Amino acid sequence: MDFNKIKEMGLEYAEKGKNAALDLAEKGRTQAKIVNAQGKLYKAQRQLGALVYSLAKGNEENQPLVDKYIEMIANIEQELADLKASLEPDAIIETTFEEKDEADDDVTEDAPAAPAEEKPEADEAKTCPQCGAPISDDALFCNKCGAQL
Ligand SMILES: [Zn+2]
CATH class of the missing domain: 1.20.140 (Butyryl-CoA Dehydrogenase, subunit A; domain 3)
Known part of the structure:
Protein backbone atom coordinates (compact mmCIF):
# COMPACT_ATOMS: atom_id res chain seq x y z
CA MET A 1 0.00 0.00 0.00
CA ALA A 114 26.46 56.28 -52.49
CA PRO A 115 24.00 53.40 -53.00
CA ALA A 116 23.92 54.00 -56.73
CA GLU A 117 27.51 52.91 -56.98
CA GLU A 118 27.20 49.63 -55.19
CA LYS A 119 23.96 48.62 -56.89
CA PRO A 120 25.19 47.67 -60.39
CA GLU A 121 27.08 44.59 -59.20
CA ALA A 122 24.05 43.27 -57.33
CA ASP A 123 21.81 44.17 -60.25
CA GLU A 124 23.67 41.90 -62.60
CA ALA A 125 23.50 39.05 -60.16
CA LYS A 126 19.73 38.99 -59.76
CA THR A 127 16.72 39.84 -61.89
CA CYS A 128 12.99 39.72 -61.32
CA PRO A 129 11.50 36.36 -62.40
CA GLN A 130 8.31 38.17 -63.44
CA CYS A 131 9.53 41.05 -65.55
CA GLY A 132 13.30 40.58 -65.73
CA ALA A 133 14.04 43.94 -64.16
CA PRO A 134 17.27 44.08 -62.20
CA ILE A 135 16.67 43.78 -58.48
CA SER A 136 18.90 44.24 -55.49
CA ASP A 137 20.16 41.13 -53.76
CA ASP A 138 17.84 41.09 -50.78
CA ALA A 139 14.85 42.94 -52.19
CA LEU A 140 11.55 41.47 -51.09
CA PHE A 141 9.56 42.87 -53.96
CA CYS A 142 10.46 43.81 -57.53
CA ASN A 143 10.78 47.60 -57.73
CA LYS A 144 9.36 47.57 -61.23
CA CYS A 145 6.39 45.22 -61.26
CA GLY A 146 5.94 44.69 -57.53
CA ALA A 147 6.14 40.89 -57.72
CA GLN A 148 7.00 39.27 -54.42
CA LEU A 149 10.45 37.76 -54.64
ZN1 LIG B 1 9.41 42.58 -61.75
Whole structure:
Protein backbone atom coordinates (compact mmCIF):
# COMPACT_ATOMS: atom_id res chain seq x y z
CA MET A 1 0.00 0.00 0.00
CA ASP A 2 2.82 2.38 0.89
CA PHE A 3 4.70 1.12 -2.07
CA ASN A 4 1.84 2.00 -4.39
CA LYS A 5 1.69 5.48 -2.95
CA ILE A 6 5.41 5.98 -3.52
CA LYS A 7 5.10 4.62 -7.03
CA GLU A 8 2.25 7.03 -7.68
CA MET A 9 4.26 9.97 -6.44
CA GLY A 10 7.23 8.89 -8.51
CA LEU A 11 5.11 8.73 -11.61
CA GLU A 12 3.64 12.11 -10.83
CA TYR A 13 7.07 13.74 -10.53
CA ALA A 14 8.33 11.98 -13.60
CA GLU A 15 5.37 13.38 -15.49
CA LYS A 16 6.02 16.89 -14.15
CA GLY A 17 9.66 16.70 -15.17
CA LYS A 18 8.70 15.56 -18.63
CA ASN A 19 6.27 18.43 -19.04
CA ALA A 20 8.87 20.95 -17.88
CA ALA A 21 11.31 19.63 -20.46
CA LEU A 22 8.70 19.82 -23.18
CA ASP A 23 7.84 23.33 -22.09
CA LEU A 24 11.48 24.37 -22.34
CA ALA A 25 11.82 22.83 -25.79
CA GLU A 26 8.70 24.65 -26.89
CA LYS A 27 10.07 27.95 -25.61
CA GLY A 28 13.32 27.33 -27.42
CA ARG A 29 11.43 26.83 -30.66
CA THR A 30 9.39 29.97 -30.07
CA GLN A 31 12.55 31.97 -29.36
CA ALA A 32 14.11 30.66 -32.55
CA LYS A 33 11.00 31.81 -34.40
CA ILE A 34 11.25 35.23 -32.74
CA VAL A 35 14.86 35.62 -33.81
CA ASN A 36 13.90 34.54 -37.30
CA ALA A 37 10.96 36.95 -37.48
CA GLN A 38 13.13 39.77 -36.15
CA GLY A 39 15.66 39.08 -38.89
CA LYS A 40 12.86 39.25 -41.47
CA LEU A 41 11.56 42.45 -39.90
CA TYR A 42 14.95 44.22 -40.05
CA LYS A 43 15.41 43.09 -43.63
CA ALA A 44 11.99 44.36 -44.68
CA GLN A 45 12.55 47.65 -42.84
CA ARG A 46 15.94 48.05 -44.50
CA GLN A 47 14.43 47.34 -47.90
CA LEU A 48 11.62 49.80 -47.31
CA GLY A 49 14.17 52.41 -46.26
CA ALA A 50 16.24 51.76 -49.36
CA LEU A 51 13.15 51.90 -51.56
CA VAL A 52 11.90 55.17 -50.09
CA TYR A 53 15.38 56.60 -50.37
CA SER A 54 15.76 55.66 -54.02
CA LEU A 55 12.26 56.87 -54.86
CA ALA A 56 12.87 60.20 -53.14
CA LYS A 57 16.24 60.51 -54.82
CA GLY A 58 14.72 59.93 -58.25
CA ASN A 59 11.79 62.14 -57.32
CA GLU A 60 9.48 59.22 -58.02
CA GLU A 61 6.50 57.71 -56.28
CA ASN A 62 5.52 54.12 -55.99
CA GLN A 63 2.91 54.01 -53.28
CA PRO A 64 1.64 50.50 -54.10
CA LEU A 65 5.12 49.08 -53.61
CA VAL A 66 5.70 51.08 -50.44
CA ASP A 67 2.33 49.78 -49.19
CA LYS A 68 3.41 46.21 -49.86
CA TYR A 69 6.46 46.66 -47.69
CA ILE A 70 4.44 48.35 -44.97
CA GLU A 71 1.89 45.53 -45.05
CA MET A 72 4.64 42.93 -44.88
CA ILE A 73 6.29 44.73 -41.97
CA ALA A 74 2.96 44.96 -40.16
CA ASN A 75 2.43 41.22 -40.66
CA ILE A 76 5.86 40.39 -39.28
CA GLU A 77 5.31 42.71 -36.32
CA GLN A 78 2.03 40.95 -35.60
CA GLU A 79 3.74 37.58 -35.85
CA LEU A 80 6.42 38.79 -33.44
CA ALA A 81 3.85 40.12 -30.99
CA ASP A 82 2.02 36.78 -31.06
CA LEU A 83 5.22 34.84 -30.51
CA LYS A 84 6.31 37.06 -27.65
CA ALA A 85 2.88 36.86 -26.07
CA SER A 86 3.17 33.08 -26.01
CA LEU A 87 6.24 33.33 -23.82
CA GLU A 88 6.36 34.50 -20.23
CA PRO A 89 8.17 37.84 -20.03
CA ASP A 90 11.03 36.35 -18.01
CA ALA A 91 11.54 33.66 -20.61
CA ILE A 92 12.48 36.05 -23.39
CA ILE A 93 16.20 35.84 -23.79
CA GLU A 94 18.14 38.72 -25.28
CA THR A 95 19.31 36.92 -28.37
CA THR A 96 18.66 39.77 -30.72
CA PHE A 97 21.13 42.41 -29.62
CA GLU A 98 23.89 41.25 -31.90
CA GLU A 99 21.62 41.04 -34.88
CA LYS A 100 20.06 44.39 -34.11
CA ASP A 101 23.45 46.09 -33.91
CA GLU A 102 24.37 44.49 -37.18
CA ALA A 103 21.21 45.75 -38.83
CA ASP A 104 21.78 49.22 -37.45
CA ASP A 105 25.31 49.19 -38.78
CA ASP A 106 24.05 48.25 -42.20
CA VAL A 107 21.60 51.10 -42.25
CA THR A 108 24.12 53.69 -41.18
CA GLU A 109 26.65 52.37 -43.64
CA ASP A 110 24.28 52.04 -46.57
CA ALA A 111 22.39 55.28 -46.30
CA PRO A 112 25.13 57.92 -46.45
CA ALA A 113 27.34 55.95 -48.83
CA ALA A 114 26.46 56.28 -52.49
CA PRO A 115 24.00 53.40 -53.00
CA ALA A 116 23.92 54.00 -56.73
CA GLU A 117 27.51 52.91 -56.98
CA GLU A 118 27.20 49.63 -55.19
CA LYS A 119 23.96 48.62 -56.89
CA PRO A 120 25.19 47.67 -60.39
CA GLU A 121 27.08 44.59 -59.20
CA ALA A 122 24.05 43.27 -57.33
CA ASP A 123 21.81 44.17 -60.25
CA GLU A 124 23.67 41.90 -62.60
CA ALA A 125 23.50 39.05 -60.16
CA LYS A 126 19.73 38.99 -59.76
CA THR A 127 16.72 39.84 -61.89
CA CYS A 128 12.99 39.72 -61.32
CA PRO A 129 11.50 36.36 -62.40
CA GLN A 130 8.31 38.17 -63.44
CA CYS A 131 9.53 41.05 -65.55
CA GLY A 132 13.30 40.58 -65.73
CA ALA A 133 14.04 43.94 -64.16
CA PRO A 134 17.27 44.08 -62.20
CA ILE A 135 16.67 43.78 -58.48
CA SER A 136 18.90 44.24 -55.49
CA ASP A 137 20.16 41.13 -53.76
CA ASP A 138 17.84 41.09 -50.78
CA ALA A 139 14.85 42.94 -52.19
CA LEU A 140 11.55 41.47 -51.09
CA PHE A 141 9.56 42.87 -53.96
CA CYS A 142 10.46 43.81 -57.53
CA ASN A 143 10.78 47.60 -57.73
CA LYS A 144 9.36 47.57 -61.23
CA CYS A 145 6.39 45.22 -61.26
CA GLY A 146 5.94 44.69 -57.53
CA ALA A 147 6.14 40.89 -57.72
CA GLN A 148 7.00 39.27 -54.42
CA LEU A 149 10.45 37.76 -54.64
ZN1 LIG B 1 9.41 42.58 -61.75
